Amino acid sequence: MSQHATRPLPTTFDTPTAGEVLAAHLDVRLAAEPELQSRIGIIRDAFGGRIAFSSSLGVEDQAVLHAIADARADIDVFTLDTGRHFAETLETLDATERRYGRRIRLIAPAAEATEALVARDGVLGFRLSLENRKTCCDVRKVQPLRRALEGAAGWITGLRREQSAGRATVPFAAYDATLGLMKLNPIADWSQAAVEDYAARNEIPVNPLHAKGFPSIGCAPCTRAIEPGEDVRAGRWWWEQEDGKECGLHNRPKTVVSTNGATR
Numbered sequence: 226m227s228q229h230a231t232r233p234l235p236t237t238f239d240t241p242t243a244g245e246v247l248a249a250h251l252d253v254r255l256a257a258e259p260e261l262q263s264r265i266g267i268i269r270d271a272f273g274g275r276i277a278f279s280s281s282l283g284v285e286d287q288a289v290l291h292a293i294a295d296a297r298a299d300i301d302v303f304t305l306d307t308g309r310h311f312a313e314t315l316e317t318l319d320a321t322e323r324r325y326g327r328r329i330r331l332i333a334p335a336a337e338a339t340e341a342l343v344a345r346d347g348v349l350g351f352r353l354s355l356e357n358r359k360t361c362c363d364v365r366k367v368q369p370l371r372r373a374l375e376g377a378a379g380w381i382t383g384l385r386r387e388q389s390a391g392r393a394t395v396p397f398a399a400y401d402a403t404l405g406l407m408k409l410n411p412i413a414d415w416s417q418a419a420v421e422d423y424a425a426r427n428e429i430p431v432n433p434l435h436a437k438g439f440p441s442i443g444c445a446p447c448t449r450a451i452e453p454g455e456d457v458r459a460g461r462w463w464w465e466q467e468d469g470k471e472c473g474l475h476n477r478p479k480t481v482v483s484t485n486g487a488t489r
């Protein structure tokens with residue numbers, strides 16, 4: 226373990242600068258700890274307030290949930306119910322609740338906004354333009370996510386650096402000044418093989434679509450299986466150009482100020 230890893234963590238971040246300092250400490254601590262369950266413990270112990278975990282029910286998030294359950298960490302687990310999930314995703318949700326003996330909070334989009342969106346663009350109007358698609362993601366995902374994260378001190382995700390070029394520099398911890406919370410990515414450094422191995426060893430419920438060519442699973446009308454050799458996120462909004470393909474849940478990773486003054 227590095228010298229940095231033994232430093233005590235500040236426990237609050239009243240200003241963006243304090244948040245960035247804490248992020249830098251946490252980033253080092255998490256990088257030095259190889260076990261996922263212990264990383265979850267570090268995250269839980271670093272904050273006095275609510276820590277939320279937004280699960281998409283993909284295999285990465287299932288791995289994180291398993292570690293949360295193993296660590297018996299007091300973490301608020303929720304998933305965004307966009308109204309457009311695959312049946313297999315709902316089956317995975319049910320199997321997960323039964324396996325871990327807990328409810329996963331479903332966050333639904335605002336009814337009025339959803340009805341207005343469909344009235345304006347049609348039921349599959351998100352394929353007509355990038356603007357339409359981003360509006361749909363905003364109504365069904367981004368706004369509900371913001372509501373679910375309101376008041377939270379930390380937000381855990383299953384983002385990994387390997388998932389796409391846009392995620393290649395995802396840190397373990399970064400202060401999100403817009404949301405006013407710490408964004409925590411405890412499996413940022415895991416490979417796809419490491420995730421699959423962890424899921425198999427721990428008999429974690431996994432969405433059967435993963436075995437059918439869907440490494441990344443989103444809403445049913447916006448996700449297709451990929452061909453061998455394609456990018457793992459190539460099946461998401463496949464009709465769009467590569468550089469626009471995020472739904473707005475995850476902003477581009479921000480630069481982290483490290484404890485030795487370096488940035489990345």
Ligand code: SF4
Pocket residue numbers: 307309351358359361362363365366443444446447472
């Ligand atoms: S992924 Fe597709 S259906 Fe789901 S919120 Fe975004 S545009 Fe709408």
